[in-house]
Amino acid sequence: MSKPSIQELERIASQVRRDIVRMVHAVNSGHPGGSLGCTDFFVALYFSQMNRKEGFDMDGLNEDIFFLSNGHISPVFYSVLARAGYFEVAELSTFRKLDSRLQGHPATEEGLPGIRIASGSLGQGLSVANGAAQAKKLNGEDNLVYILMGDGELEEGQVWEAAMYAAHHKIDNLIATVDFNGQQIDGPTEEVMSLGDLRGKWEAFGWEVMESNGNDMAEINAGIEKAKSLAGNGKPVMNLMKTEMGFGVDFMVGTHKWHGVAPNVEQLADALGQLEETLGDY
Amino acid sequence: MTKFTYTEKQDTRSGFGAGLAELGRTNPNVVALCADLVGSLKMQEFIKENPERFFQVGIAEANMMGIAAGLTIGGKVPFTGTFANFSTGRVYDQIRQSIAYSEKNVKICASHAGLTLGEDGATHQILEDVGMMKMLPNMTVINPCDYNQTKAATIAIAEHHGPVYLRFGRPKMPIFTPADQKFEIGKALKLIEGTDVTIFATGHLVWEAIEAEAALAEQGISAEVINIHTIKPLDVEAILESAAKTGCVVTAEEHQMNGGLGDSVAQTLALNNPTPLEMVAVNDQFGESGTPAQLMKKYGIDAENIIKAVHRVMKRK
Numbered sequence: 001m002s003k004p005s006i007q008e009l010e011r012i013a014s015q016v017r018r019d020i021v022r023m024v025h026a027v028n029s030g031h032p033g034g035s036l037g038c039t040d041f042f043v044a045l046y047f048s049q050m051n052r053k054e055g056f057d058m059d060g061l062n063e064d065i066f067f068l069s070n071g072h073i074s075p076v077f078y079s080v081l082a083r084a085g086y087f088e089v090a091e092l093s094t095f096r097k098l099d100s101r102l103q104g105h106p107a108t109e110e111g112l113p114g115i116r117i118a119s120g121s122l123g124q125g126l127s128v129a130n131g132a133a134q135a136k137k138l139n140g141e142d143n144l145v146y147i148l149m150g151d152g153e154l155e156e157g158q159v160w161e162a163a164m165y166a167a168h169h170k171i172d173n174l175i176a177t178v179d180f181n182g183q184q185i186d187g188p189t190e191e192v193m194s195l196g197d198l199r200g201k202w203e204a205f206g207w208e209v210m211e212s213n214g215n216d217m218a219e220i221n222a223g224i225e226k227a228k229s230l231a232g233n234g235k236p237v238m239n240l241m242k243t244e245m246g247f248g249v250d251f252m253v254g255t256h257k258w259h260g261v262a263p264n265v266e267q268l269a270d271a272l273g274q275l276e277e278t279l280g281d282y
Numbered sequence: 283m284t285k286f287t288y289t290e291k292q293d294t295r296s297g298f299g300a301g302l303a304e305l306g307r308t309n310p311n312v313v314a315l316c317a318d319l320v321g322s323l324k325m326q327e328f329i330k331e332n333p334e335r336f337f338q339v340g341i342a343e344a345n346m347m348g349i350a351a352g353l354t355i356g357g358k359v360p361f362t363g364t365f366a367n368f369s370t371g372r373v374y375d376q377i378r379q380s381i382a383y384s385e386k387n388v389k390i391c392a393s394h395a396g397l398t399l400g401e402d403g404a405t406h407q408i409l410e411d412v413g414m415m416k417m418l419p420n421m422t423v424i425n426p427c428d429y430n431q432t433k434a435a436t437i438a439i440a441e442h443h444g445p446v447y448l449r450f451g452r453p454k455m456p457i458f459t460p461a462d463q464k465f466e467i468g469k470a471l472k473l474i475e476g477t478d479v480t481i482f483a484t485g486h487l488v489w490e491a492i493e494a495e496a497a498l499a500e501q502g503i504s505a506e507v508i509n510i511h512t513i514k515p516l517d518v519e520a521i522l523e524s525a526a527k528t529g530c531v532v533t534a535e536e537h538q539m540n541g542g543l544g545d546s547v548a549q550t551l552a553l554n555n556p557t558p559l560e561m562v563a564v565n566d567q568f569g570e571s572g573t574p575a576q577l578m579k580k581y582g583i584d585a586e587n588i589i590k591a592v593h594r595v596m597k598r599k
Contacts, residue, residue, distance in 0.1 A: 058355060059355060059356055060355060060356070061357070065355070107383065107384075108383075108384050109383065109384075109385065116355050117351060117352075117355070117380060117384050117386075118379050118380065118383045118384045119379070120379065121378075121379045124344075124348050124379060124380050125348075126348070127344070127345045127346075127351075127352065127376075127380070128348045128349070128351050128352040128355075128380055129352060130348070130349045130352055131348065131349035131350060131351060131353040131354075131355070131360070132353070132355045133352070134337065134349070134352070134353060135352065135353045135354075135355060135356025135357070135358050136356055138313070138334070138335070138356070139356055139357070157344075158342075158344040158345055158348070158376070161340075161344060161345035162345050162348065162349075164342070165339060165340070165342065165345055165349070168340075169337070
């Protein structure tokens with residue numbers, strides 16, 4: 001299967017952003033800001049960069065697998081999984097509703113294809129990714145494990161336990177990405193809890209560190225390709241990906257205010273007017 | 283019925299180590315993790331024979347639980363090893379989200395549980411772990427009574443798909459169950475038949491219950507002793523059957539009264555067949571430094587206290 005062009009990926013991303021704002025509007029809850037900011041990354045990963053098998057099985061043998069640690073950006077995860085064929089796009093309309101497989105935060109209990117771990121309580125995903133990457137090594141696979149974390153999430157101590165472990169055990173089939181948008185619920189990270197020199201911190205923990213732009217489809221793809229080229233060299237790879245929260249909807253961009261707030265009817269219409277319907281709304 | 287005697291004492295943690303070593307030889311998917319307590323958990327034999335299947339995590343228990351969850355994705359059966367305190371309270375949210383809610387096939391193996399940890403004192407003597415673990419949906423909770431049973435339980439949980447909390451301890455205790463036993467999760471074991479009172483015991487208190495039964499027999503009291511090695515799922519049928527027969531019940535465990543085996547038995551009886559019940563357990567206190575025997579006496583969880591509880595409960599029939 002040939003890889004989609006940058007233009008095709010951008011068209012998918014536009015539809016995913018429509019899905020996100022429609023999903024959170026429908027239940028007047030959920031997290032649009034981080035979801036919109038990471039849309040381009042998810043689309044690049046699932047439609048171009050990951051080596052995926054058809055269908056879904058929990059073990060994910062002989063394919064690249066992805067974990068979402070900051071589970072609150074579930075809208076983008078669900079939309080991309082559905083658009084990538086893991087389940088019917090129509091199911092997006094059940095998001096956050098009773099008896100849905102699309103829980104507020106991702107969960108495995110309802111058996112939603114594409115989800116391998118529950119996340120929402122922050123700071124746990126990198127540990128899980130460590131284990132999954134080591135299982136791949138034990139199984140003799142050369143596939144990669146991807147994980148996305150929020151930047152505010154790095155305030156959790158467990159992340160640094162996992163960082164130390166990955167370097168010590170030379171888990172070099174692991175590509176971690178930080179959604180570096182500089183925002184968290186209570187405000188800018190620099191005000192809530194400054195992250196300091198993130199590159200220096202990860203380098204000091206023994207990681208191969210790179211930076212990339214997370215809101216330009218061509219640059220994201222180049223970034224992930226660079227991360228892949230850095231894998232397999234005895235060190236885990238950290239991709240510090242600069243994004244803007246709310247990217248793609250002008251009144252949501254660059255502020256923590258849309259972290260966990262849904263647009264009202266007028267705001268939804270405004271947002272949808274900025275996002276072309278390319279693949280058909282669910 | 284057999285009279286229970288012993289010729290040898292051994293720690294239950296060594297039973298875990300022996301079981302894990304056997305699994306290393308028989309099940310290629312079994313992997314082990316440890317948070318800097320390899321010697322205390324008796325994991326050396328497994329590590330020596332399967333170095334590529336062992337992961338030293340360092341003093342980072344939260345990370346260990348997440349790694350274990352991740353290792354199941356790819357078909358591994360991870361056994362984590364650290365003290366019971368650091369296997370539960372310290373990592374409750376990691377177990378809750380990444381293991382129990384995510385239905386991961388992780389075996390949480392917890393040593394040095396309870397007061398019998400001894401001299402290290404209350405910081406390490408966790409008495410709330412069973413309660414925390416049994417509250418989690420999807421979690422199985424097992425507390426075997428001696429070396430042989432701990433070894434058998436370790437081997438059995440590898441065949442069970444789903445998260446398990448396996449609790450054992452530090453002190454050398456009598457070995458009185460058979461070396462060749464097959465461990466059946468959730469199946470209570472009637473050790474001594476009796477008619478006047480039932481003693482449901484778990485873990486180290488099973489031996490205390492056996493000693494109590496002998497003393498009670500001399501007083502003309504016929505006590506039934508049942509080993510509840512699996513606290514969840516509880517063998518409800520065995521509990522109701524014995525309680526109906528004897529008409530009064532004592533529970534015995536090395537745990538807080540809140541949240542322990544006594545709690546589970548009381549709930550079962552209250553919902554199905556209210557029966558007089560006394561609990562031998564620690565009563566809302568932290569422990570302290572001392573020898574295991576001193577602590578069991580001071581905190582009221584030895585044979586003598588079981589006997590007293592039997593006398594109390596029989597008056598309530």
